[in-house]
Structure formats: structure tokens, C-alpha cells
Amino acid sequence: MKYITEFRSSELGEGLISRIQQRSKTPTRFMEFCGGHTVTIFRYGIRQLLPPTIEMVSGPGCPICVTANADLDKAIALSQMPGVIITTFGDMLKVPGSRSSLEKARASGAEVQTVYSTMDALDIAEANRGKSVVFLGIGFETTAPTIAASILQAEERGIKNYHVLSLHKVCPPVIKALLDSGEVELGGLVCPGHVSTIIGSHPWEFIAQEYGIPCVISGFEPLDVLQCVKMLTEQVEKGESRVEIAYKRGVRPEGNIMALELMERVFEPSPARWRGMGEIAGSGLKIRSEYQRFDAEANFDIKTAPAVEHKGCICGDILRGVKAPADCKLFGKACTPENPVGPCMVSAEGSCSAYYLYGDGHGG
């Protein structure tokens, strides 16, 4: 068992597709919340293989895409401060804020280093004791525990010049906000696999129970997604709405207790700004006062000019699932992966990037 190739069998895939085609009678719309699922769906041409009764829409599950310009501006402003080294996951470099990007800031002299892990950021801090190393904490529940662990490690190792700009977001509240807006009607939700590895299946229950929407937690290989679509279709045809785990090898109903504990120890819920959706209560994670010395917001006087949006960019509408990349006038013209205007074109998991690289999913 290697946990990858087994879940890419084309023979099983064909079988699953024909069962979905046979079973699906009721026209419905499923949202894949997570950008990782969007990539699998596009890479393997899954949209074209599904029956016309099933429409797939992409959701806001791309942490880079949903980071608001005002928050990106803070990161860029921090990079301009003397004695500050910004450490970040590589995807963040090209994302344009209101007036610049970290990549441009670096080109004009700011110290910005991309890292694979917060462990690397800690090593950079240890090797540069005379400077302040700020890690850009961007990510959902999958990533937040790793950043909580880095703060606890900094404490353990006595690294005092390590700080985190906590822009983390949690997923269930944004789905609630999306459903409450009434803008998108959903017949089923493909729940994010690795977010659920951490939080388990219980935090999704309210969607099935209060909104009557079937929820299935999916893995990221093509067979995982097809199994999930098959399970959602079953629920739709039977008129049921439950939370099911298709990704059983990676998700336990209770989640990862240790990761949840570390997250709880370091962070507390806070409001957070989402691109296209504004501020959503309880959807962010703030560093607790006990760990304030590691909090970049508390230790630096970050000043930014009011945020401005990119003219013509409809990333916000795309993230809410109300518009598709092809509806954007900039798509593929003024906005490409080489010269992105909006974050959905920058991130490898952004909808625009997936549409650009793999076509529009309907033969485009």
C-alpha cells in the first residue's frame, strides 16, 4: 500500500463514473470547497465525465485566494521595516496586495525568504538573532496546528526573535456565511479532506442537519473524488442529508486531537476578513495573549494605506461560487499565471489557475 497509485486506477474510475451516470437522475449542484479538489477535478477531467445532471462549482477553499488585500498589505508593510526578515510559503510571493507584492518588495531590497516549513523559519530566526523573523501565518485548520507548534518550539528553544502574522482562517463559518447569503444553492458539499484530518467530521454536522445539505469528506486522488460524488449522489437520490467520510484512511470522526489541542493552546477565535465575503465572525485565529511576544501584530507598529481592490478582478465572486473564471474580462488576457492580477490566478489551487491550465472543464 503506497496510498497514491492505488487511488488512481483508471479501470475503477470508469466503473465509478458509469455508476454515477446510472444513479444520478435529479439535477443538482455540488460545491468542492477545497482548491486541492478543484485541481484534482480539472487535472483528471472529472467535470466532463460527470452526467449533465451534476454541476460542480468551486468554493472559497484556497487560503491564499481568500486573504484580503488589507492583510496582504500588512505583510508587505512588515517586509519594508528595517531588521525584519519575512518568511513565507512560496505561493505567497506573487500575490498582489493593493499596491505591491512580496516579490516586488524583495526585488527592491526587502528580505523575503520562502520556506517549506515553519521549522525552516525557526532555523532562520536562530541563525539571525539580531533580526526579527516574521512568518506569514496563512492557511486553514490543516496548517494552523503546524504554526501553533512552531510558536511552542520557539518558546522551547528560547528563540525570541520569531513572530507570526496570524492570518489563519477556519472553514465551517465561511460555509455558513455562504449558505446564509442565499447566493448559491447547493445540493451537496465535497468537504475538505485535510482540514477534516485535523477537525474531524463533527464540525460539518450543522450543514447536513440545519441546511439539509449532504456532506461527504473526500481525499484528493481521482478515485477519492469520484467516490465522494457517488456518495453525494446516493444521498441526493434518497433524499437524505448526512455527513459521511469517504476519505477514511486520512480522516477520523474526532480529527487529530493533539493538533486540535496545540491549536487551542496558542490561538483563540477571532473575526477574519475574507476576499469577496468581508468580515466573518469567528472565522479567524488570533494568537492568545499568553503568546503575545510571538505575535507580529502586537510587536510591530504596522501601518498601511487603505486597501484598494484590483480593477475588473472578480476573484471575490468566483470564490463565492457565483461566477466562473470565464466570466472575468481579465481572464487569460490581462491576468495570467505569469502576470496575475488576482490571487485566484496566482495560487496553484486557485480556480482561475486551474481553468487556465486545464481548460474550462466543458471542452474549453
Next chain:
Amino acid sequence: MCLAIPALITSIEDKEAEVEIGGISRRISLWLTPEARVGDYVLVHTGYAINVLDQERAEETLEILREIAEGVED
């Protein structure tokens, strides 16, 4: 961004492990999965194991997939 990759643990030292991902060896943190043992497959996200993969569940799922594909489920 929530990408996590299966990796085989080849050695453990304190809270860190050596893993093999597609033939390449890498050092990861076990802060979030203290239960992980040598020989386990873990899901690795940004240098941290976030879960020990459950082989029994994986085999069960493959069996279910075969049954669905062959139309012999339920």
C-alpha cells in the same frame, strides 16, 4: 495549500522523523502525531506529519470502490 503527501517513516529521533517521499528522504516533525512509529505512513503537510494513515481503512475503501465499480454494492 492544504496539500498533504503520504510518506513512509524510516527512523525517529525525539520529535523528528526521517521519511521517504517518492524515493527522496526528508526530515519532518512529529509534534502533531506523537503516536507515529517507524514503518508507518503519515500524511505530511508543510514538514509536519498531520496524521498516521490507516492501512486497514485504505484497504476497506479500495474494496468498496471495487464493489461500486462492479455494481455489486448494497
